[in-house]
Amino acid sequence: MAIQPHEVILAEPRGFCAGVDRAIEIVERALTKFGAPIYVRHEIVHNTYVVNDLKAKGAIFIEDLADVPAGATLVFSAHGVPKAVRAEAAKRGFQVFDATCPLVTKVHVEVAKLAKEGYEFIMIGHKGHPEVEGTMGQLHEGIYLVEDVADVATAPVTRPDKLAVVTQTTLSVDDAAEILTAVKARFPLVREPKKQDICYATQNRQDAVKFMAPQVDVVIVVGSPTSSNSNRLRELAERLGTPAYMVDAAEDLQETWLDERPRVGLTAGASAPEVLVNAVIARLKSLGALSVRTLPGVEETIQFPLPMGLGDKSMAEFSSSRS
Missing domain, CATH: 3.40.1010.20 (4-hydroxy-3-methylbut-2-enyl diphosphate reductase, catalytic domain)
Structure with missing residues (x-):
């Protein structure tokens, strides 16, 4: 009989970053203030669970602004948009809230x-x-x-x-x-940014995997296939010599990945909510894991302001469905 997982080791930090928190809150506040539907250009963040949750609340995700009716409220996704898209949205007269990560x-x-x-x-x-x-x-x-x-x-x-x-x-x-x-x-004369463009959350999550991967037998990354930063976490663990897999949800986890690998490292991309991490932990426990331990790591305290016009309700009122 194969050795089952007996310990789950959590990377820290993992999951939502400030830019993702802000983007989701913008859509939720717009829904509360203006009512459904709220149109969102592209997936607000690259996570299936988050997108489906917002769809259920009344968000409609589109790629082409021609699919947005006149007078509608439109949100730009956290990834940012070309100038031409901004110009078209202005020309069509939409009420726009910009969820582009700062x-x-x-x-x-x-x-x-x-x-x-x-x-x-x-x-x-x-x-x-x-x-x-x-x-x-x-x-x-x-x-x-x-x-x-x-x-x-x-x-x-x-x-x-x-x-x-x-x-x-x-x-x-x-x-x-x-x-x-x-x-x-x-190009020896090339000008670099004063501060690197790769965001603090991407850096921190990669550093956490670098710290965790040598201590475990397999790494599971919670994240959707379209999530760039989640894919990079899986690749990084593999580069460090630890087998690694990505799951969009707990049911994607395959028992064969865990054979003879008693210590399971678990992390999540910056667009993956903690509720999915908890579901994976529950599944690992059902497969034999006895303990869960969180590694020390950087504490992230950054918060980004919301756009004008979305009210002053506390973040706590909008965070319960994302925790």
Whole structure:
């Protein structure tokens, strides 16, 4: 008989970050204040449970603004949007609340500022990700996407003396550093951000996995397949030599992953709610786990302000369904 799990070790921090908390609260407050439906461009965050929960409350998720009726209330997702989408929303006269993560907005502001000074840009990120589309969509031209070191060699930069680099906020810290090294080798005068673009929560969750992975026999990451930062956590654990799997819900967990692996490490991406972590813990206990232990880690205290016009009810009134 295979050895069953006997200990669950929790990474700290894990799960929701301040930007995700804020984005979900914006939709919930809009629903409370204006009533259903509230339209949301793209998934508010990349988590199936969160999106389905908001759908049940009256949110309608769309990709094309043509699907939003005149006079409706529209929320931009946490990933940010291209300038053209903002312009179209204004033209159509929607009431708009912007749930773009402030750390993504910081990148957009930097791009706009340096573009006025004549800079071109290299963006390190994943093609097709909405955050990348939003950042690259701040400019009509002069911003080039690189996904790996090989792409750096072919980036069609025309002004190497006026070149800046920006980064998707949810990348692997190590991968981004490797690509940035290649960028600096080819373009020695490249301008880097004063503070790296990869967000504090992405960094902290990756650091927590680096600390946890050597102490466990398998790592389970709670997160949806579309979640960039969740995928990076799984990849990081595997890179450190620990088998790792991602689950969208507790029922996705396969018993065979746990065979001969008594110590199970558990973490969650920044868009995954703690209720899903608790469900995975319950499933692991049903499979034989006897104890749950949380590792020491960074305590996150950052909170971001809400947009004007969404009232002054306390966050606690809107947090119960997300805890």
